[in-house]
Each structure stands twice: as C-alpha cells, then as structure tokens.
Ligand SMILES: C[C@H](N[C@H](C(=O)O)[C@@H]1CCCN1C(=O)[C@@H](N)CC(=O)O)C(=O)N1CCC[C@H]1C(=O)O
C-alpha cells in the first residue's frame with residue numbers, strides 16, 4: 273500500500289542521514305559534530321512520532337500479516353513528545369560516549385594512557401599484580417565519577433519517554449526486541465544460564481587454581497571469588513589473554529597465532545582481506561569498494577575517535593551500497609576475531625539490503641551478533657589456521673592433550689563470557705524499573721558481578737564510584753543481552769552449518785571454509801532480515817525454534833569431563 277511504501281522509503285533516507293551524522297562524530301569527536309548528531313536525532317524522532325500517530329489511524333484488521341507486522345513496528349515508540357526531553361537525552365548520550373572515548377589515565381610522570389591500546393594492553397599482557405591494579409582502577413576513576421549523575425538523569429528521561437507511551441519502563445521496550453510473549457525474555461535466558469552454569473563453574477575453579485599458583489595464595493585464594501583484574505581483560509568478560517597462564521599442556525604445539533601474525537608481516541588491511549576471503553569462500557558477498565574507501569580500520573593520530581569497534585549500515589539502495597567498519601585495529605588474534613565479528617554484521621546488512629527498510633535488521637539483535645562469531649568458530653580451528661599458513665607445526669588430527677588445549681582456549685572466550693553477557697542487562701533492567709536506584713548503582717553492579725561471574729573488585733568500591741560506566745555499552749546505551757543470546761546461538765548455527773557442509777567428527781574441529789552449501793543455508797536465513805519473528809529464522813537455519821544450549825554443551829563436552837577430573841579436590845563455586 274502506498275502509505276507504507278512511502279514510509280519505508282522516507283525511513284531509509286532518514287536512517288541514512290542519521291548514520292552519516294553519527295559516523296562523522298564517531299570518527300572525529302568534536303562539539304560541532306556532536307551538535308549535528310543531536311539535531312539529526314531530534315528530526316528523526318519528531319518524524320517517527322508524527323508517522324506513529326498517522327499509523328495508528330489505520331484499521332489494520334483486514335491487512336496481511338506482513339503489513340500488520342510493519343504497522344506494529346511503526347506504531348511502537350519509546351520517545352517522549354516533549355522536544356526538550358528528547359534533546360536532553362540525545363545530548364547526554366553524546367556526552368557519555370565522549371567521556372568514554374576520550375578519557376585517559378595519567379602516570380605520575382605526566383604520561384597519559386588511553387584505554388585503547390594502552391590500558392587494555394596492560395590488562396592483556398602484564399603479570400604484575402600491582403600494575404594491573406593501577407590500570408584497572410585508573411580507568412574506572414577516570415570515567416566513572418564524571419558519568420554517574422549524567423547517567424542517572426539519562427535513565428530518568430528515557431523512562432519518562434517510555435512511560436509516556438504506556439510502557440512501565442525503558443527495559444520493557446528493550447526486551448520487546450525479542451518479541452517474547454508476556455515479556456518472558458529474562459525467564460528464557462535464566463533457564464539457559466542454569467544449564468550452562470555447571471560448565472562455567474568448572475572453568476572458574478580451574479582458572480582460580482592457576483591464578484592462585486601464578487600470583488600466590490595471598491593474592492588469589494583457591495576458594496570464593498577471584499579478583500577481577502587478573503583475567504587479561506579490562507572487564508573480565510573474556511579470558512583468552514591469560515591462555516599462557518592456564519594452558520593445560522604447555523608442551524603441546526602453540527595455537528595462539530598473534531606472534532605469527534606479526535612475524536608474517538600482517539597489517540590491519542591484510543587481516544580484513546583474510547576475513548573477507550572466508551565469507552566469499554562460502555558464497556557470501558565481497559566488501560564493496562566503498563567499504564575499502566570509507567572504513568576506518570586504524571586509529572588516526574590527528575583527532576579523537578570512538579575506538580570501540582563497530583559495523584555501520586548506511587541504508588543505501590541496492591547497487592549503491594555503503595557499509596563500513598570503524599576499528600582501531602591492532603595486529604593480534606583477538607582483533608582478527610573482532611574483524612570477523614564486525615564483518616558478520618556487514619554480511620547481514622548486504623544480504624538483507626533488498627528488504628523493506630523496516631525489515632533491514634536482525635531476526636533479533638542476538639542473531640546480528642552471532643553471524644561473524646559463527647564464522648570465526650571455523651576460522652579459529654587449528655586446522656583452518658594451518659590452511660591459511662598461521663599455524664605450521666601441527667600434523668593432521670591431534671591427540672587428546674592438544675584438543676584439550678584447543679577447547680580450553682575457546683572456552684576462555686566463549687564460556688567465560690556467558691555470565692558477563694547475562695548480568696549487564698540484568699543490572700540495566702533493574703535500573704530502568706527503579707529496583708536499583710542511583711545511590712545503589714555500584715553496589716548492585718558488584719553484587720551481580722560477584723553472583724554471576726564469581727569475581728570481586730581488587731580494591732574496595734563505594735557508591736561514589738560508577739564502574740558500569742567503564743564498559744562501552746553502558747555510556748553508549750547499547751543493549752547487551754544480544755551477546756548472551758549470540759554466544760549460545762552461534763553454536764546452534766555452527767552445528768547446523770557443519771552438518772550441511774558434511775562435516776563428520778567433533779563439532780570443535782569443524783571448518784566450513786569453501787562450503788557453498790553451508791553458505792547457502794546461512795544466506796537463506798540472513799536474507800529474511802527482521803521480516804519474521806526470530807523463532808522462524810532459527811527454524812530456517814537449525815530446524816529448532818528455541819535458544820538451545822545443547823550445542824555449546826556438546827561442543828565443550830570433552831573439556832567439561834577433563835575439568836571435572838582436574839577439579840576433583842577444588843571447592844567449586846563462590847557463593
Ligand atoms: C566489538 C563489538 N562492538 C559492537 C558490535 O559489533 O556488536 C558495536 C558497539 C555496539 C554495537 N556495535 C555495532 O557494531 C553495531 N552497529 C552492530 C549492529 O547491531 O549492526 C562488541 O562490543 N562486542 C563484540 C562481542 C562482545 C562485545 C563486547 O566487546 O563487549
């Protein structure tokens with residue numbers, strides 16, 4: 273129908289304009305660019321509210337399911353009609369992201385360190401307990417206090433917008449992206465967590481023992497919570513950087529390829545080309561020329577930018593495609609993984625670009641997060657790393673010890689992440705609902721970190737601090753449960769694609785490289801975009817219609833058995 277076609281085309285143009293303004297600010301942080309982001313956000317919000325009122329006038333009862341779905345999207349908004357409130361929300365948003373992206377921690381000598389690459393580099397590489405404490409604390413001191421009151425105001429304004437539209441709070445709108453009946457998203461993910469918690473608990477006990485041996489029993493007890501700054505990551509969200517401390521069989525051939533990448537003269541561009549070659553090998557699209565012309569793949573030295581990696585869709589018409597990645601790339605395996613993650617978003621943008629604008633999105637946000645990571649599960653197999661020349665001294669299929677090393681390294685990224693992926697929005701949903709008030713922001717943050725991850729702060733924290741602000745997605749207002757969904761779903765996707773590719777043997781050795789059949793199955797799901805409720809997309813690729821942890825548990829089964837043996841005399845857990 274005409275009104276709807278016009279809506280989709282105008283929405284496309286406005287989203288393109290919004291992406292351009294946000295790109296300009298993210299790749300050159302200035303007050304002028306921030307002001308333009310606020311103006312464009314105001315325009316887009318005003319237009320959306322106007323169209324929402326128009327949309328509500330239609331009697332959709334006789335329309336097709338597809339048209340009803342589009343009207344359902346159009347007539348939902350969480351924005352306030354009060355322009356001043358909308359402006360304030362947008363302004364605080366740019367201020368918080370600026371604090372995160374430009375703050376530094378200064379040494380007594382006067383040298384000031386940035387988060388990326390300096391402070392993150394210390395957390396990844398240093399094994400000096402006190403230096404780790406300094407970097408961990410300095411980042412939080414730099415960004416937390418300046419954000420705290422702004423964040424509280426931001427939450428209040430976002431809630432007012434939600435309540436003006438009949439929602440209890442902003443959290444209801446955020447969970448709504450998963451279209452779960454009776455708002456049962458939290459119940460669903462809690463059920464998945466209960467099933468994977470035993471595996472996490474085994475990994476936690478094993479790593480605690482290794483960290484205690486490394487730093488001494490006085491610094492790391494072999495019972496209870498583990499200090500949060502010893503995991504090789506500023507947020508203890510993934511523990512792959514301490515693989516060298518915890519490796520089960522050190523005399524087995526190495527499988528971390530960061531050093532080899534440097535030795536072989538890899539630069540960021542070659543890392544991007546390597547990732548692109550995998551996607552193309554299974555029949556997905558190469559990056560368009562504009563991608564190479566307009567992306568920002570290294571940190572510029574003449575201006576402030578948002579370094580946190582991201583993928584961008586400029587909502588152009590097919591044939592005039594404009595998709596980009598912004599990333600301050602470093603030459604190591606962790607950034608090679610991130611490049612695959614971001615390029616997975618780009619392949620999704622490319623595959624659904626023919627859809628109506630309203631449907632140019634993931635089946636749910638978790639699907640969008642899972643595309644690149646699924647591909648990276650193949651890329652990170654020793655077999656594939658050997659195929660592309662990054663691993664030399666390994667023969668065909670390796671013995672049990674080698675496979676335990678391989679599974680442990682993958683678990684440090686994937687299993688370690690699960691409680692982190694779950695707790696971020698548990699905290700935010702309770703902040704939005706008013707259950708966690710500003711005077712308790714930090715205390716409740718640490719209660720959740722202790723409860724779900726079994727970690728504790730290395731130094732005393734108070735409610736004067738605002739540690740949530742130290743994690744990008746909080747000041748940038750990006751929901752996070754999408755990553756928990758993805759870290760479980762990506763193993764379901766991999767299992768389905770490996771079956772399609774005719775792989776036999778354990779799932780963790782599967783590499784779908786060059787399998788056009790697997791690629792076609794993935795592409796078929798990606799092309800749906802947001803046109804159907806996500807269980808239908810899940811069914812299209814896996815045959816199931818649920819988020820099901822049996823695939824990740826199957827993948828790590830040999831490791832869990834080995835860990836249970838290792839942990840026989842450990843006091844499991846932390847509660
Ligand atoms: C490194 C990655 N950056 C995000 C991502 O790629 O998801 C960026 C920032 C927030 C959204 N975003 C996007 O690019 C979106 N525009 C993509 C889209 O929705 O189209 C990230 O934050 N990750 C990766 C794994 C865990 C998590 C973390 O590092 O904690």
Ligand SMILES: [Zn+2]
Pocket residue numbers: 613614617640641
């Ligand atoms: Zn992502």
